[in-house]
Amino acid sequence: MRIHLSSVFVDDQAKALSFYTDVLGFVKKNDVPLGEDRWLTVASSDDPDGTELLLEPSGHPAVQPFKDALVADGIPATAFLVDDVRAEFDRLRGLGVRFTQEPLEMGPVVTAVLDDTCGNLIQIAQYK
Template structure:
């Protein structure tokens, strides 16, 4: 068994697609119009046949409550692995990304949390060489 899809709820799919591709660096995998919304996924350019991230519209009212509660509690909706967190932090900071702090070492990982502009906090994580 393996993970095929995972989702992050977004308040605007097209705004999310722009942020997740142009800022985070993912590539669009699937875009199927479904009336008002789309079946919209992105993937890592390093693993184009890997796990897809669904940019899920918040059409289901309980999802709006859940997303807001996570955001207000400071809990990331997702975590993405990076190879060089300092480099990614500097690059995205120059693009105007809202980070909640500077990268911090937490035992075997270094993490930083950012606002995806679509209602979510997203964590970036880099494992140490010894983990």
């Protein structure tokens, strides 16, 4: 068994697609119209046939209070592994990405937390 799909709830799918592809560097995998929304997934450019991230619309009434509570408490919705958190932090900050946590060493990992512009905090992490 392995993870095939995970998701983050996004306020605006088009905006999310732009951020996750143009800024974070993922590639669009699926884009299927479903009425007002889309089945919209991205994958790592290093592994385009690997695990997909669903940019899921946040229309369900339970989603916004959940997302607001996570953000208020500084809890990331998900985490992405990177080779060098400090280099990725510098690259993304240069692109205008807002971070809520600068690189921080925590035992065997280095982490930073960014705002995905679609209502989520996202952690980037590196194993030392």
